[in-house]
Amino acid sequence: MKTDLNENEDLSTQIAEAIRDAIIEGSLIVDQRLPSEAELCEKFDVGRSTVREALKRLAAQNLIRTQRGAAGGAFVNRMSFEEAYDQQITTSTLLLSMNRVDFETACEARYALERSCAPLSAQRRTPDQLATMRAEIHRQSQPGLTDEAFCASDVAFHRALVDGARNPVLSYQLAGAVEAMQPLMNMITYTQRDRDRIIALHSQIADALEAKDAAAANARLIDLETETLKLAKSAFAARR
Amino acid sequence: MKTDLNENEDLSTQIAEAIRDAIIEGSLIVDQRLPSEAELCEKFDVGRSTVREALKRLAAQNLIRTQRGAAGGAFVNRMSFEEAYDQQITTSTLLLSMNRVDFETACEARYALERSCAPLSAQRRTPDQLATMRAEIHRQSQPGLTDEAFCASDVAFHRALVDGARNPVLSYQLAGAVEAMQPLMNMITYTQRDRDRIIALHSQIADALEAKDAAAANARLIDLETETLKLAKSAFAARR
DNA sequence: GGCAAGTAAATGTCTGACAATTGGAAAGTG
DNA sequence: CACTTTCCAATTGTCAGACATTTACTTGCC
Incomplete structure (x- = not known):
């Protein structure tokens, strides 16, 4: 030294x-x-x-x-994945909140990264992870759910998708991308119709992963990205 | 507070x-x-x-x-992307070096993430970024280059590829994935033939990006992953 | 042998002091 | 008045010494 x-x-x-x-x-x-x-x-x-x-x-x-x-x-200290996750999430969240990163950029990054997990997740997802996704979908369709709780469940769904790839390095790298979007997503107010569309896409994604159909999962993720972007655009337009 | x-x-x-x-x-x-x-x-x-x-x-x-x-x-402090990069790289590097993550897992994660940048990079890469890639390819083909310098140039090439997506969030998330692999890659000794194969693939990737051909870039990245894995396997086999 | 008390080593915290840096106020000067 | 120089006060950086707290180990007793 x-x-x-x-x-x-x-x-x-x-x-x-x-x-x-x-x-x-x-x-x-x-x-x-x-x-x-x-x-x-x-x-x-x-x-x-x-x-x-x-x-x-x-x-x-x-x-x-x-x-x-x-x-x-x-x-x-042996750096654990758990600790690294937390650091990663904190840093990513602050980076996004402090640098006026526009929603489009963050969203694009997030879905690009998620799509990279989809083929692996289609191959390897466990029944447990599928069950988590289904459970979150069910939670999302419950009436009276606050927007914040809806977003939190959305994050949980996507994390299950990512974890489905069964690659801890990938999960670690994506933790930041997924979690850091949450504050941005929370700025959107979802109508029941918005939620229904999202939930439908989530279901289709879960179906595709269950069927080990990587292409379908990918396509639905693209749809979800488009949908999210559309929602965000109108939300930010309304804000002005 | x-x-x-x-x-x-x-x-x-x-x-x-x-x-x-x-x-x-x-x-x-x-x-x-x-x-x-x-x-x-x-x-x-x-x-x-x-x-x-x-x-x-x-x-x-x-x-x-x-x-x-x-x-x-x-x-x-306004967290800058620069600072976040460094943190990300340090954390990722230590995470990998301390947890006996096997080469396959790290490699899979890295290339999965890189492929998610390829389509965007094919659309948006600047002439400057293409020039960087070409320059690194040229450096890689110089005789007498140490393995370490070869790896460093490899990392620079891949960073240019990632930066080509022109999405700072994506660049940030990938910084860790790409850089953290370097110590693992350094454990490989490259024969001239190994290098030639890698350089050829690098050239094809640069060509594909220049031609805005996302599919070709993707395919060559898959080839590069396969090649890298093969090299690593024989390197680790020889070590025993 | 087993249990209890004591001991030593180490980090955690507090206090008071001084050094170093820096912005701004005050004083001086033309 | 404008400009420069000097000085001052606020603040962080560093040091030294003290005591509190925690914890593993040793010692002595039964």
Whole structure:
């Protein structure tokens, strides 16, 4: 691990970077214990608060975890898919909400990515995942459902579709794309007719996946994208 | 912003979460100044080091930036695509390297995602992006290129392909998928014949995109995936 | 052998101090 | 008045020392 620090960044930033690089490069491996705070103070020749701030930065990125007590300390964390999902969703959501990404762009990206899962999902989806989709479709058709709950169920449906590909890397990459759209989707008010059309498409998608018909699933996803775009357009037009 | 803290997590974690939620929820908007460290100390009734550790956590996630001096302080940061790319790449790389994701899974995900860009890229790629692809192909065919440099050029080629879709959200989502594969690809040693086959496919892909032929681009991407998988398989077989 | 108390190591938190940076106010100057 | 220089106050960055809390391990007792 490098210990020479001479950039014009904060000391805590430099130390965090040095440790992070060591983890990425592999000289610190999973579950390995980092030197104690006191040792790091000596090594980098800085005060303890500086070291602690560096460690907190790494903890915020799920790169390390800390444990109190005698055999405690900071340990290189095995990044779990679960943690990576959450990070991915937070980042994507903020990225979209802070950069006035237009609905068309986000929607296009999302459906392009989802369609890439469809063929795999048609091959591999489990009965469990099909059941989840059906359950969400059923939830969506219940009367008195708020728009927000409708959107949440929509997300759950699409996640089941993506998970159907049985590829954790794919699920991870798509988590952000699907979830980050939710705030944008929430800006739409759905009439009962809108919902009916969406639900019908969802059913057709589930049918296609059940029949292992990748082409049909793909076609219905395109229809759904078109439908979503149309809804969004009129919603944003009405807003003005 | 909530100020009541009673979980069994660290104080600094709780404070960071409270502020993060305020940013996500929208009660703190971009470029808005947070209260000074001293004010946050009072508000949450904790010491300054605790507040500072919380702020460092947020800074590590690019949620805030800090500025010293009279009109300084912590400001809500507009998450840029650039920052989001980097985060995404770091997370994806570590996720893959720490979880013994097999090459097949990662490769499948990567090419599935890339194929979702191909049709858009065929429509929209700029001359500049085509030129980048050609340049990388040329670099790849130079003799004496190390395997590592070959892989790096491969990544650059694929990024140009993805950027050709002219959808920043898509580019962002794919950055992780493409870059995170590089360490895995680096484990392969390429013979000259291997390289020639890959370069030929790259050329065909560039041709297809230039001709706006989405179907051909797609087909060649499938070939490239097959080729990559084959190479990886023999590489890992030889290793044993 | 098993249980309880104590001990040491480590992180978590607080306090107070000083350094470094920076914007703006005040003072001086033509 | 306009312009420059000086100074000041606010704020973050860093350090040192203290104490609290947690936890594994050791020691001693039964």
